[in-house]
Amino acid sequence: MADEIEIEQKEIEELALKACRGAGADEASAQALVDATLSAARFGPATLGFPHMVDYLNSFREGRINCAPVPTLTRPYPAMLVSDADGGVAQLGFDLAFSDIVDAARSFGIAMFTQTNSYTAGELGYFVRRLAKVGLVGLAATNANAMVVSKPGGPSVFSTNPMAFGFPLGETSLPLIIDQASSATAFVNIVAAAAEGRPIPKGWALDTNGADTEDPEKALGGALLPFGGRKGANVALLVEMLSAGLSGGPWSIDTADFRSGSTRPAVGLTVLAMMPGPPEHGRVARAHAQTRRLAGLDVYIPGISKSEFPPSHTKKLMIPAAIYEAIHAFAAGRSHPK
Incomplete structure (x- = not known):
């Protein structure tokens, strides 16, 4: 085959x-x-x-995901929506709250959706891409079980703790989407390398003894490194507070493995939705012009560079x-x- x-x-x-x-x-x-x-x-x-x-x-x-969840949504403040995913997929709770998030952002200029008790969020860019599609700027953060050390030799205390950002660029362009982990690489890249039997670059991960490794199998038993040393670890901590801190969900160090066992990870997700100003201010058109300007200087624009427009179904x-x-x-x- x-x-x-x-x-x-x-x-x-x-x-x-x-x-x-x-x-x-x-x-x-x-x-x-x-x-x-x-x-x-x-x-x-x-x-x-x-x-x-x-x-x-x-x-x-x-059993790590509730197959028939009933997410609940509360609103402690006018622009703050709090979801309990009931152990289900993170995307369902977001889907059920989406119209309320959009309405709140358009009414108050900004809205916050924060959710706990869900399975890991998958591609975090999906959440801000949804917002960009309806003209909203988005910022998202989430955590999972601990697999990243703050420094070589230390214990695993963070997940890959990704952060995603989306900015709409109008009807003639895909949105700007930045989605990246605070670890040196995403965990799925280690898994893919192990499945394909290929080595990983130095600086991505450590083995069980805390030594740098190019063997993805040893990395899976060890830990990932933050990108940029302490700066990446600080970003991971920031994401930890945005996701687990704001949602009330478990810290990464207390979260069950999302790939084994029968305990639900129950992690946190926080998404901010922001209006890019009144339409007459032209913020979207201005941002679109800037991305074209940067692209002309050979700057890679995430979500746009190397992507076809309009996208084909x-x-x-x-x-x-x-x-x-x-x-x-x-x-x-x-x-x-x-």
């Missing part, structure tokens, strides 16, 4: 929905997860699309054959080797 499968977007969407149902997820959870997965596959890092979806499918089946997606087989196995109600 080829290393990758070329597949129609509609076909993989239907297969993924069937796989979620096969893993035990209810319809609302399945649709929320598949929408986010397709968004990641089309616009985000490929590893956070369907390869990461297999983690969700295993977690549905093994019919262009086929490339999916690793092993991932396709795993999703197909869930859709067929079969178990599969991890």
Whole structure:
């Protein structure tokens, strides 16, 4: 079999929905997860699309995700929305609150959505991309189980603690989307390297003895490093406070592993939605002009550079054959080797 499968977007969407149902997820959870997965596959890092979806499918089946959650939403302040995801996928709680988030941002200029008790958030860029689509600037932060040290030789105290930022650039452009971990690399990149049997660069991770390693298998048993040393660790701490601190969710050091066991991670997610000023101020058009100016100076613009516009809904997606087989196995109600 080829290393990758070329597949129609509609076909993989239907297969993924069937796989979620096969893993035990209810319809609302399945649709929320598949929408986010397709968004990641089309616009985000490929590893956070369907390869990461297999983690969700295993977690549905093994009890780390509530398959039929009933998220609740409260509003302690006019522009603050607080969600309890009831152990389900983070995307569902966000979906259910989305119209309220948008209305609050448009009424007050800014709105905050903070959520606890969910599974890990997947591609964080998805949340700010949703906001940018309706003309809002977004900032998002989330955590998961500890896998990153603050310095070599220290214990794992943070997750990869990503932060995402989105800025709408009008109807003639994709939005600016910055989505990056505070670790030297995303955890999924270590997992992908291990699955493919290829080495990782020095400076990404440590083995169990705290030594720098190029072996992804040893890295999986060890820990990741923050990017830029102490500066990356500070960013990880900032994200920890935005996500677990504001939501009241567990700190990374207290969070269950999202890939093993039967305990739900129950982590936090915080998303800020901001108006880019009144339309007559032209902030969006100004930002669009600046991104074009920077691109002309050979600056990479995340979310835009190397992306086609308008995006195609019919262009086929490339999916690793092993991932396709795993999703197909869930859709067929079969178990599969991890």
